[in-house]
Structure formats: C-alpha cells, structure tokens
Amino acid sequence: MPRECITIQAGQCGNQVGCKFWESALREHAAAASGTRYPAFDDALSSFFRNVDTRYTPPREIKAGNCSVPIQCLKARAVLIDMEEGVVNQLLKGPLSELFDEKQYITDNSGSGNNWAQGHEFYGPKYSDAILEKVRHEAESCHSLQSFFMLHSLGGGTGSGVGSYVLELLNDMYPKVHRFCTSIFPNAEDDDVITSPYNSLLSMAVLAEHADCVLPLENQALLDIIQKKESWDAKAEAGQRLPTSRGGSKVRPGKPFDEMNGIAANLLLHLTSSMRFEGTLNVDLNEITTNLVPFPRLHFLVSSMAPYSSSLLSG
Ligand SMILES: Nc1nc2c(ncn2[C@@H]2O[C@H](COP(=O)(O)OP(=O)(O)OP(=O)(O)O)[C@@H](O)[C@H]2O)c(=O)[nH]1
Ligand SMILES: [Mg+2]
Structure with missing residues (x-):
C-alpha cells in the first residue's frame, strides 16, 4: 500500500537541498530498477512522486497498481516556496524542471x-491561502498521506x-x-x-511546538565533512595513507x-529509503518518530551517517 509524503521546500537553502534530494532520489530509483530500461511506476516511486498523463488538460493522475504501470511523466510531491x-527559477529551467508544474510553486520578488x-x-x-491550496492539490492526489517533509x-528569513x-x-x-x-x-x-541567531531562535520555538520530529543539520558540521574529504583526497593523491582524524585542508573561499x-540529500535519501522501498526494514517516517521521540517536545534527533566514504559524499 502506498504511503505518500509531501515535501515542502522553503527558502533558498530548502530549495537547493531539495534539488539535490530529487536528483539523488531519481538516480536511486533508476538504479533499483536496473535491468528494466524504463522502470515501472510502483509503490516505491509513488511515495515521493506522482505519475501523470500529460496528454490531458489538466494532466490525469495514473495510480500505481498491482500490475506494472509505465511511467508517463513523473511529478514530485512537493511544494516549492x-x-x-x-533559485526556484533556476530549478524550473534545469534538468529537473519536468518534476514540477506551475501548481507547485510560490515565489515573490524581494x-x-x-x-x-x-x-x-x-x-x-500574504500567501497562506495560496500555500494551503497547493498543499491541498498535492494531498488530494495521495492515497494515504503519511507525512509532510519540510526542508x-x-x-534566513523565508x-x-x-x-x-x-x-x-x-x-x-492537517x-x-x-x-x-x-x-x-x-x-x-x-x-x-x-541575524541568523535571532532567526534560528525564533524558529526553534515554533519547531518545538508544531513539528513532530526535527532532524537538525548544522552547516559547520557539513563543512567539516567536506574539508575532511578534501584532505583525504589530497593525501590519497600524494600516495599517503588515509588519516584517521580530522585533517587540516585549505579552506576555500565561500x-x-x-x-x-x-x-x-544523501542523509535524507537513506532516512527515507525504508519508506520508499519494500523490504524487511520497511518502516515509515512516523515509526521513526514513534520509536525515537520519548516526549512530544523532545523530538530533535541527532543524525549521523556511516560508513563514511568519499564516494558517499559525491552525490
Ligand atoms: N547547507 C546550505 N546552507 C545554505 C544554503 N543556502 C543558504 N544557506 C544557509 O542558510 C542561511 C540563509 O538562509 P537562506 O536559505 O539563504 O535564506 P532564505 O530562507 O532564502 O530567506 P531570505 O533570503 O531572507 O528570504 C545561512 O545560514 C546560509 O549559510 C545551501 O544551499 N546549503
Ligand atoms: Mg533567500
């Protein structure tokens, strides 16, 4: 039975992380269907994607069924704000543009x-009605909506x-x-x-109150991983053994x-793979919350990723 998830990407960072996430998710589904040139639309794909027939206006929804359903045109179950x-314009002009249509995004100028x-x-x-309308449009195409996934x-401000x-x-x-x-x-x-400390503090109050589960990622930690990888690569190139502790690579500007x-994106891919693919470890995001959140407000999970290898980071 399909368990759908609607992704909401807000602001520059949310949309840029989202872009990477969709790119990697498509690659992963294509790899999982290796052997078939055109992977079928199944429950695994339907948790994050819709399959629509664009020959009709408005495009007609094609549901995943028991028999193999060919992919007509994949749309991400996402709302871009x-x-x-x-950033949204770039996304809509880029290779992932087909994943989104005009019903899925809201932008302003300033x-x-x-x-x-x-x-x-x-x-x-100002955009409350428009946002709800777009979310409703996505929610109506779901068979059993499990969660909203905010990036x-x-x-920042947005x-x-x-x-x-x-x-x-x-x-x-909802x-x-x-x-x-x-x-x-x-x-x-x-x-x-x-102003980032103020913005973060004000958001934290809302996250504690209104989110069911938060996966905090820290930019400094992400940067440290990149620098560690660069130091590994540089040492490997120089024919040395890989270091076991944090190396001091040169910091690039920006x-x-x-x-x-x-x-x-890789982390999110791993986190959601048990929900996207069938298997013995098959769980949905709600179960992660059920198992790891002891009190309703104590729902900030610490994430880590293993094994730690540079091929993992190149996604
Ligand atoms: N990891 C990561 N961090 C980002 C990215 N873009 C911006 N940031 C960080 O996000 C914070 C700024 O937030 P933005 O997402 O740029 O701001 P915004 O939500 O678009 O809000 P406004 O620009 O004020 O409307 C800073 O801490 C940046 O370092 C990104 O692509 N990846
Ligand atoms: Mg911005």
Missing part, C-alpha cells in the same frame, strides 16, 4: 531580507519565517499528518547572515553549498 525568484518576522508576519499570511534553513508559518498552518489544517522537518542550522561563528547539500 521562496520569496525570491532566483525575499524576506534575512528577517524571520518579515517571513512569519508578512509573507506567511529549510533557520538562518525558510525560517515562512517555514515556521507553514508548520503552524499544517498543524491547524493535525493528523506528521510534520517532519530537516532544518539547516547556521554556522555558530562565521555565518553569511548577521561555502561549497553544492557539496554540503549533497551530504544532506
């Missing part, structure tokens, strides 16, 4: 100016402010559907955004967001 247009309040108090209420950063607002909305409108958040925390010391998001 950003109060700047740049951004939330790295201000939680601008996102939560202005853009949230956002806490340091991911944190509008993201928090959306969580409150979902809590009101109280029985689990809200699972992947929240990217800013660097403690040198973050690009001066943050390698693409690679950092690759790690986050």
